[in-house]
Amino acid sequence: MLIFTTASLNLQRLFNHAGVRRKAGVSVKERVKRMRYNYITIEREYGSGGTRIGRKLSEETGIPCYGREIMEAVSKRRNISIKNIDKYEEKATNSLLYSLYMLSQIQRGEDGVLSDEGKIFLEEQKVIQEIAGEGRGIFLGHCASAALKSWPGVLKVFIHSNNEEKKKRIQKDYGIKQEEVEYMIKRFDKRRANYYYANTAKKWNDLWQYDIVLDSSQLGIDGCVQLLKSCFSEKN
Numbered sequence: 441m442l443i444f445t446t447a448s449l450n451l452q453r454l455f456n457h458a459g460v461r462r463k464a465g466v467s468v469k470e471r472v473k474r475m476r477y478n479y480i481t482i483e484r485e486y487g488s489g490g491t492r493i494g495r496k497l498s499e500e501t502g503i504p505c506y507g508r509e510i511m512e513a514v515s516k517r518r519n520i521s522i523k524n525i526d527k528y529e530e531k532a533t534n535s536l537l538y539s540l541y542m543l544s545q546i547q548r549g550e551d552g553v554l555s556d557e558g559k560i561f562l563e564e565q566k567v568i569q570e571i572a573g574e575g576r577g578i579f580l581g582h583c584a585s586a587a588l589k590s591w592p593g594v595l596k597v598f599i600h601s602n603n604e605e606k607k608k609r610i611q612k613d614y615g616i617k618q619e620e621v622e623y624m625i626k627r628f629d630k631r632r633a634n635y636y637y638a639n640t641a642k643k644w645n646d647l648w649q650y651d652i653v654l655d656s657s658q659l660g661i662d663g664c665v666q667l668l669k670s671c672f673s674e675k676n
Contacts, residue, residue, distance in 0.1 A: 476592075476593050477593050477594070477595040477671045477672055478576045478577075478592075478593035478594070478672070479572055479576060479577055479578075479579065479588055479591065479593060479594045479595065480494075480497070480577075480578050480579070480594075480595045480597055480668060480671065480672070481579045481584040481585040481588065481594060481595070481596050481597065482494050482578065482579065482580050482581070482584075482597045482598075482599060483581060483585070483596075483597070483598050483599075483632070483636070483644060483650070484580070484581070484598065484599040484600070485599065485600045485601060485606065485625075485629055486606070486610070486624065486625050486628035486629050486632070487601065487605075487606030487607065487609050487610040487621075487625055488599045488600050488601040488606060488609075488656050488657075489599070489601065489609055489656045489661050489664075490580065490599040490656070491507060491580055492613075492661055493599060493654075493656065493661055493664045493665055493668070494507065494578050494580045496661065496662075496665050497578055497665050497668050497669060498578055500665060500669055501669055501672060503576045503577060503578055503672065504571075504575075504576075504577050504578065505577070505578040505579075505580065506568070506571055506577060506578065506579050506580065507579075507580030507581060507582075508522075510564055510567050510568060510571075510579075510582050511525050511526075511564075511582075513567045514560060514563045514564055514567060517563060517567075518559070518560070518563060520560075525560055558639075561583070561635075561638075561639045564582050564583070564587075565583070565586065565587040568582065568584050568587040568588065569587050569588070572587075572588055572591060576672065581632065583635070583636055583639050583640055585649075586639065586640045595651050595652065595668075595671050596649070596650045596651045596652075597650060597651065597652050597653075597654065597668065598645075598647060598650040598652075598653045598654070599653075599654045599656055599664065600653070600654070600655060600656070601655060601656045601657040602655075602657045603625075604657075605656070605657035606625060606657075607621045607622075607625075610624060610625070632644055633645060652667075652668075652671075654667070654668075
């Protein structure tokens with residue numbers, strides 16, 4: 441796991457992580473080319489700017505970014521509204537027994553005995569895999585790292601920020617009143633943590649499971665984008 445908390449982006453650590461050794465006469469640009477990440481999955485704290493980072497990364501690289509688009513695809517397939525999908529995701533529990541049961545049913549492919557929440561999760565996983573099969577991509581949330589766990593060239597990223605920066609961003613970007621910000625942070629982070637745990641049996645904020653952890657309050661949106669931009673392999 442690599443943790444970046446300052447604006448000084450250590451590319452050599454990225455090279456080491458990607459298995460790209462330093463050789464005499466080989467430029468930094470050439471070593472960046474040798475990194476072979478085709479997919480970036482992003483889990484992020486509410487208000488950390490993770491969604492904006494993913495979207496801006498997409499704009500600068502031309503590589504599609506998928507977040508709400510995953511829910512929209514599931515909505516069409518299952519003939520269920522986005523609002524109801526949101527409700528199912530919010531109902532996810534952090535019970536270990538439930539998580540183990542869910543995982544066992546998914547591994548067996550027994551869709552018929554899954555809860556509504558489980559069926560939504562399974563459909564999301566299928567959508568993510570189908571999208572990835574079409575080419576490189578950036579995935580926001582939805583346990584994308586679990587969907588692509590056996591795929592080569594996947595970089596798992598977690599983005600966080602200090603509370604003060606999150607509060608400012610939430611008020612500015614989402615128009616949330618100051619007195620409601622703390623509640624919204626707790627609500628959305630709890631929802632993301634429960635959904636992740638229910639479907640992977642892993643703690644969402646266990647940073648050791650990610651390849652790179654970014655502090656957007658220190659790096660800034662652009663700093664995070666530039667670092668992640670350098671991780672993609674060149675298009676074949």
